[in-house]
Amino acid sequence: MITMDNIIREGHPTLRRSADLVTFPLSAEDRKIAAEMMEFLSNSQDEEIAEQLNLRAGVGLAAPQIDVSKRIVALLIPGEYEDDPPELAKVMFNPKIVSHSIESACLKGGEGCLSVDREVPGFVVRHSRITVAYQDAEGVTHKARYKGYTAIVVQHEIDHLNGVMFYDHINEQAPFAVADDVIIIE
Numbered sequence: 033m034i035t036m037d038n039i040i041r042e043g044h045p046t047l048r049r050s051a052d053l054v055t056f057p058l059s060a061e062d063r064k065i066a067a068e069m070m071e072f073l074s075n076s077q078d079e080e081i082a083e084q085l086n087l088r089a090g091v092g093l094a095a096p097q098i099d100v101s102k103r104i105v106a107l108l109i110p111g112e113y114e115d116d117p118p119e120l121a122k123v124m125f126n127p128k129i130v131s132h133s134i135e136s137a138c139l140k141g142g143e144g145c146l147s148v149d150r151e152v153p154g155f156v157v158r159h160s161r162i163t164v165a166y167q168d169a170e171g172v173t174h175k176a177r178y179k180g181y182t183a184i185v186v187q188h189e190i191d192h193l194n195g196v197m198f199y200d201h202i203n204e205q206a207p208f209a210v211a212d213d214v215i216i217i218e
């Protein structure tokens with residue numbers, strides 16, 4: 033199983049590589065990696081397990097973060113209320129943003145990263161709405177549209193497949209300066 037020890041941290045070269053496309057049919061190894069990534073997110077959001085294993089509660093994980101340079105991302109975004117089903121629970125293979133809104137958005141509290149053990153303050157401006165094409169475990173291509181927090185998480189994870197870290201998007205001169213048409217998500 034994946035624990036924090038398996039998550040590489042900034043400075044590790046794999047985080048700055050462009051990850052390789054996954055080929056189908058999936059190898060047993062790629063299938064296992066995808067399942068373990070989702071299991072990590074689920075464990076990290078279970079208070080008891082997360083405490084036992086000392087896991088940071090994660091909503092998304094990209095394969096390069098476990099030193100696997102392949103285009104696989106796992107997403108587990110909780111629903112609004114405790115007992116709601118997840119907003120999104122999915123592993124995407126070869127995800128690609130195929131279209132997006134002109135409008136931009138950012139999280140009010142900025143972003144962090146499971147691979148970054150420090151606070152990096154500042155707005156991370158992203159597309160407010162995206163259309164993502166991706167393949168599922170059977171290699172079937174799907175298209176899905178996301179907005180709001182979910183769109184932010186998906187973009188954060190796809191960035192990892194291209195060697196981009198969230199703080200690459202922060203304006204160092206004015207970290208919290210944003211154009212007046214950028215949506216600030218609470």
Ligand SMILES: CC(C)(C)[C@H](NC(=O)Nc1cc(F)cc(F)c1)C(=O)N(CC(=O)NO)CC1CCCC1
Nearest residue numbers: 088089090091092093110143144145146184185188
């Ligand atoms: C870096 C960390 C702070 C752990 C961040 N979690 C988070 O922002 N909040 C959170 C976590 C939960 F489990 C449930 C919940 F409702 C909210 C996160 O998982 N990521 C994923 C990551 O590092 N992927 O590579 C960072 C987020 C910053 C914005 C989008 C993803």
Ligand SMILES: [Zn+2]
Nearest residue numbers: 144145146147
């Ligand atoms: Zn991250």
